Amino acid sequence: MTNPHIPLDQKILGDIYSSHEAMDNLEILCDDFGSRFGGTKGEKLAADFIAAKFAEYGLTNIHLEPFDYIGWERGEVTLKIISPIEKEIPCITLPQSPPIENLEGEIFNIGPGAPKDFDAKSEQIKNKFLMTNSELYPKGIKRWVHRSEKFGRSLMAGAIGFIFVNHYPGYGPATGGIGQEGEAAPIPGISIAKEDGDFIQRLIKKHGSVKIRLTSSDKVSPKISWNIVGDLPGTEKPDEIILMGSHYDGHDISQGASDPASGVASVLEVARVLGKHARLPRTIRFAMWGVEEIGLLGSQAYVRAHADELSQIRFYLNMDAAGGMPSKDINLHAWDNLQETFEGYRAEMAQDFAIGQSFHSASDHYPFLLEGVITGGVEPVRQTSSGRGYGHTKYDTVDKVTIRGLRDAASLAARIALRVANEDNWLATPRDASAVNELLNQPNRAEIQAYLKKITVFHTTK
Ligand SMILES: [Zn+2]
Known part of the structure; x- marks a missing residue:
């Protein structure tokens, strides 16, 4: 039996692998706008560029969501x-x-x-x-x-x-x-x-x-940043949302090409091909987060501002630096009961990727995870490196990112998104507050939780 998703897969894969758009977008983000660090001119130019691309790709409900924060200038x-x-x-x-x-x-x-x-x-x-x-x-x-x-x-x-x-x-x-x-x-x-x-x-x-x-x-002063949001509206159940995103700010000393612009270019590519070829029953919402690098500030602001809509999010796929990752795997943030569903997707897609089950707190999925939302990311599952390599140095530049890497990340994310958008049932039951608490306090997290508790006390009593 031919799977109903395969003809759409073929269209989007053919489009992604015969287009140069993802690399063109990456070059504009990095070469024209620079680091896009919070508070720079390039940050706002990038935000406006992303919104214009969303419009070009046929998304709706496109808008910038401003938020205040304490900025920092070198x-x-x-x-x-x-x-x-x-x-x-x-x-x-x-x-x-x-x-x-x-x-x-x-x-x-x-x-x-x-x-x-x-x-x-x-x-x-x-x-x-x-x-x-x-x-x-x-x-x-x-x-x-x-x-x-x-x-x-x-x-x-x-x-x-x-x-x-x-x-x-x-x-x-x-x-x-x-x-x-x-x-x-x-x-x-x-x-x-x-x-x-x-x-x-x-x-x-x-x-x-x-x-x-x-x-x-260095200078510390109040600033404004923006999350950029756009929807590919669902044809049957527009209120049910599959969210996908990446932060767009890099560190001020570099182009932030791999981290995060390769993620932004990959998400834009998903928006382009799904906007062009797909009509999905549920809404795919694309979000690019501001000021992740100094504390996940954009995604936190979104979670605060949309607290009453989080229950509509069926899945959040985080794409931070996805196009530059050494391998393109799906890491589910401790959702063992989704393993089988994703193994099913993998078999049907005939695409080789690992499926991991772990989480960390160092990217934009985390504010969603804390609220119980089902999250995952395009991340390397088999960690073999001792650190970030040239990431977070001035050498994180466009030349390190390949078009193949952008295409692989975009095609994996697009194919996963269209499958989740077609699921009639929830992938799993989102976590309630006590389940989140249990997750954070499981034995292999005990040391880090104890430390976080200490540092919170330290900060509030100082
Ligand atoms: Zn990042």
Whole structure:
């Protein structure tokens, strides 16, 4: 028996794999608009460009949803070793680092930053600059230890500053936000290249201690950003929504080509081909989120503003950086009971992708996940890397992204979306508050939940 979705699959795949549009869009987003970092001119130009593309592709209900937040602007920064030698070290401040004048202190190097090391060495961290690196999996740790966790644990141990050393040679410093909920961080954070981190470690080894002085003139001020939304309206049940999205802001030091623009270009491509070829019973809503990089601010604003409509969302597929991911898999965010449905899709699609069952809190699916919405993402399921590579460095540029990568991400997402849009029943029952709570407190998350609880108390009592 021929599956009814196959003729539509063939149209959209033929269109995607014979069109250059996805790469053209990626080049415009990155080469014309730059980083699109929150508060830059390019950010608004990108938002307007995305809305115009939605219109060109035949979507309806196209609009920009503004939201307020505390923005951050890079200024000048000087990092100087003042003892045992005098030497200036190139560095960048991390977004939401507060301005600081002549802050002096010793460096304590904790290496990759395993949580147990922070606990065991808190006395040595106190009143010093904590130095750690960007490895995601410190030795013996099976889960990601994200930069924000290393920063948070430094704060709780009483560090006066945070030095994030890129663990890859040749890529320079690696950026990443350090604020909480869009607020400026209470202590400054900077990043340096691996080579400079190694130099400082040799100095510490040889002389016992290294003292530095830090001055920076970054600015923190209220700003406005926008989520961009457009619908391919359902022909039978327009109120039932399949949501797909990617953030469009990159970090200010780079083009953010892979993270996130390859995700934006892939979502735009899905909008283009489904708009052109598909009439689906349920609505596909496309959303591009603002200001993800300093705290998922756009997707959080959407979840707050649309609280009463979240129960209409049957599935959210997150496409952050999807076109640049080393493999295009479907990661379901701990929805074991959807495994069989997606294995069925995979067999029918005759497309080779892995189906994962795990989640993290570092992208725009997370505010939806916290509200119980069924979420997944186009993400690599078989993690083999030790970190982001050139991601979050100035080398995340257009030349690293291939048209094949954009096409593969778009075709996988389009084929999944059209299948979910044709399901008469819910894929699963969305989680209620107690099910979300249970998920967050399952044994392999216990350590991170305990830390999050501590840091929340830390922030509210400070
Ligand atoms: Zn991203």
